[in-house]
Amino acid sequence: MIWSVAISLLGLMALSIPVGVVLFLLGVGVSEFYSAFPLLRGLGQMVWSSSASSTLIAIPLFVLLGEILVRGGVAERTYAALDKWLSWLPGGLVHANIATATMFSATSGSSVATAATVATVAMPQAERLNYDPRLFSGAIAAGGTLGIMIPPSINLIVYGFLTETSIPQLFLAGLIPGLLLALAFILVTVLICVVRPALGGPSRSFGWSERIRSLSQLLPIIFLFGVVIGSIYAGWATPTESAAIGVAMAVVIAAFGDGLNLRSMAEALEGTIRISAMIMLVIVGAYFLNFAMTSAGLGRQLSDLIQGSGLSPFGTLMLVIALYIVLGFFIETLSLMVATIPIVVPIMAGLGYDKVWFGILMIVLVEMALITPPVGLNLFVVQGARKRGSINDVIMGVIPYVLVMALMVAALIALPGLVLWLPSVF
Amino acid sequence: MVDHLNGALRRANRIVALALGIALVLTVLFILTDVFLRGFGLGSLGGSDEISGYVMAALASWGLACALVHRAHVRIDVIRLKLAAPGRAMMDILAMIVTNAIVLLVAYQSWPVLQKTLERGSRANTPLETPLWIPQGIWFAGWLWFALTATALTLIALSYLMAGRRDDFEATAGIGTEVEL
Numbered sequence: 233m234i235w236s237v238a239i240s241l242l243g244l245m246a247l248s249i250p251v252g253v254v255l256f257l258l259g260v261g262v263s264e265f266y267s268a269f270p271l272l273r274g275l276g277q278m279v280w281s282s283s284a285s286s287t288l289i290a291i292p293l294f295v296l297l298g299e300i301l302v303r304g305g306v307a308e309r310t311y312a313a314l315d316k317w318l319s320w321l322p323g324g325l326v327h328a329n330i331a332t333a334t335m336f337s338a339t340s341g342s343s344v345a346t347a348a349t350v351a352t353v354a355m356p357q358a359e360r361l362n363y364d365p366r367l368f369s370g371a372i373a374a375g376g377t378l379g380i381m382i383p384p385s386i387n388l389i390v391y392g393f394l395t396e397t398s399i400p401q402l403f404l405a406g407l408i409p410g411l412l413l414a415l416a417f418i419l420v421t422v423l424i425c426v427v428r429p430a431l432g433g434p435s436r437s438f439g440w441s442e443r444i445r446s447l448s449q450l451l452p453i454i455f456l457f458g459v460v461i462g463s464i465y466a467g468w469a470t471p472t473e474s475a476a477i478g479v480a481m482a483v484v485i486a487a488f489g490d491g492l493n494l495r496s497m498a499e500a501l502e503g504t505i506r507i508s509a510m511i512m513l514v515i516v517g518a519y520f521l522n523f524a525m526t527s528a529g530l531g532r533q534l535s536d537l538i539q540g541s542g543l544s545p546f547g548t549l550m551l552v553i554a555l556y557i558v559l560g561f562f563i564e565t566l567s568l569m570v571a572t573i574p575i576v577v578p579i580m581a582g583l584g585y586d587k588v589w590f591g592i593l594m595i596v597l598v599e600m601a602l603i604t605p606p607v608g609l610n611l612f613v614v615q616g617a618r619k620r621g622s623i624n625d626v627i628m629g630v631i632p633y634v635l636v637m638a639l640m641v642a643a644l645i646a647l648p649g650l651v652l653w654l655p656s657v658f
Numbered sequence: 659m660v661d662h663l664n665g666a667l668r669r670a671n672r673i674v675a676l677a678l679g680i681a682l683v684l685t686v687l688f689i690l691t692d693v694f695l696r697g698f699g700l701g702s703l704g705g706s707d708e709i710s711g712y713v714m715a716a717l718a719s720w721g722l723a724c725a726l727v728h729r730a731h732v733r734i735d736v737i738r739l740k741l742a743a744p745g746r747a748m749m750d751i752l753a754m755i756v757t758n759a760i761v762l763l764v765a766y767q768s769w770p771v772l773q774k775t776l777e778r779g780s781r782a783n784t785p786l787e788t789p790l791w792i793p794q795g796i797w798f799a800g801w802l803w804f805a806l807t808a809t810a811l812t813l814i815a816l817s818y819l820m821a822g823r824r825d826d827f828e829a830t831a832g833i834g835t836e837v838e839l
Contacts (some may be wrong), residue, residue, distance in 0.1 A: 233698060245734045246734065246739065247737075247739040248734055250732060251731075251734065251750070256760045260760075271769070275768075276674040276764075276769070279768060280771050280794065284711040284715035284793065284797070285715075288718075289685065292714075296682065387734045469693060472710060476690055480686065497675060497704055501682065502672070502679060505721045506721070506724055506728055509725040510725045510730045513725070513731055562736045626787050
């Protein structure tokens with residue numbers, strides 16, 4: 233059953249049938265061919281119980297939070313402020329790209345919207361100041377992936393929901409690896425620009441008075457992150473409640489910057505519904521497939537598979553990582569996660585790997601999927617906002633950052649404490 | 659005629675999306691009130707968890723149709739992009755028909771959930787004791803709406819395809835990008 237499901241999954245997705253629909257279809261198939269009793273009768277109940285979830289409503293709330301900030305023009309102002317703080321580093325504006333993308337994709341699930349916004353604001357500057365387009369656009373695409381690791385992260389909510397892992401624990405676990413990745417991105421940019429100054433742009437220094445003034449743009453956002461994440465960790469609020477608080481704060485921040493009117497609010501709401509519904513179809517489909525496979529005896533088959541494979545736990549881990557890297561070339565982040573969770577996570581948990589740790593590892597791997605060609609959503613988005621040159625520039629530009637991520641995967645395996653230490657102290 | 663239907667479907671789904679958006683905002687206000695009351699030690703409104711779950715169920719059924727008319731449901735297009743226009747159209751119409759079939763099946767299988775609730779007069783096992791037919795009725799209607807929208811879109815797409823109206827077909831059944839939203 234495992235193999236036929238895996239193969240049909242890839243085949244049907246390759247036919248460009250919507251991913252959520254494919255998951256339902258496979259669930260129906262498992263029920264017809266592998267189950268002794270009809271599982272279809274449980275379909276309605278599964279769809280209802282997975283959708284009526286106060287945990288999952290955190291997803292549209294975080295999407296809305298990001299939409300309000302981005303459509304309210306907050307991202308542009310943050311970019312200008314971060315430029316003043318970071319552009320003295322070798323590589324100049326490239327650092328502002330990484331930092332803005334990191335901050336904004338951190339609030340929202342829509343890292344695509346973030347990458348698009350940053351690209352739109354940043355590209356004219358790059359041309360004016362004569363930056364090499366490759367590293368410049370690569371940094372936006374790569375920075376935009378960090379949002380799914382640094383809490384609040386919609387992908388971690390989905391992982392927690394489908395694998396019954398604590399979401400606050402996952403959020404804590406993602407913090408250190410996420411910040412380390414952001415730091416490593418900045419370091420690698422500095423290194424590249426010191427060795428080959430032509431790849432960066434002019435370092436620009438701004439006076440302290442200018443920097444202090446720009447803080448009025450930065451502090452509200454930093455405060456927002458602080459409250460959203462802090463209220464979860466302090467135990468004041470569930471992720472859903474902290475998302476609601478975040479939405480309210482985002483409205484206030486955007487209203488002060490007078491970027492918010494009735495029209496942009498309506499657009500933000502519509503966009504939120506569309507993006508969340510798209511995510512929900514995939515989740516509900518995966519939930520049903522999960523139910524169908526479990527009822528049809530997945531557990532026994534998995535243990536047979538693991539015992540019969542002759543692979544050590546470490547060997548299996550390497551195989552799984554290779555699988556994600558290969559699939560990541562073709563399949564997008566959330567689809568990749570949701571489609572593989574029902575099969576891969578039970579295997580890894582059965583081998584004794586920690587589910588929180590594996591969740592974070594999986595996030596780094598699917599982050600790579602966002603920026604590896606031929607299908608890397610962020611590459612398309614950045615190229616779309618650039619409106620000139622070839623997408624190959626962006627692809628060249630992300631190479632150093634993909635290498636950094638590969639190193640991160642190795643680091644997480646060698647030092648699981650990077651992930652597990654923070655959740656253990658709270 | 660087909661264009662009228664298409665336009666009406668889009669407008670209707672825009673209204674659905676806005677209504678869901680407003681429901682989401684009201685949920686935010688409800689949750690915030692609850693958090694503040696609790697924070698100041700004034701007790702709790704109670705049930706914000708439960709209500710937000712129901713809103714989520716409504717969003718995850720009615721919203722699906724809105725995402726469909728905007729071609730927002732994720733499709734993997736590695737192979738599709740390599741094909742010429744006729745091949746792409748084949749894949750688009752296949753995806754549309756399979757989607758339609760699955761949506762009809764799920765909507766059909768969702769009815770027993772509501773039916774049982776109606777027969778037994780079930781209430782939620784919570785302090786609110788919500789009569790479950792209300793949220794489940796809204797949720798089931800959302801799946802019906804999704805089934806209706808999917809069927810209408812399939813027919814619209816087919817008629818565009820037959821009439822050789824490639825751009826309109828692409829706009830109905832192709833792959834949308836999140837960027838243009």
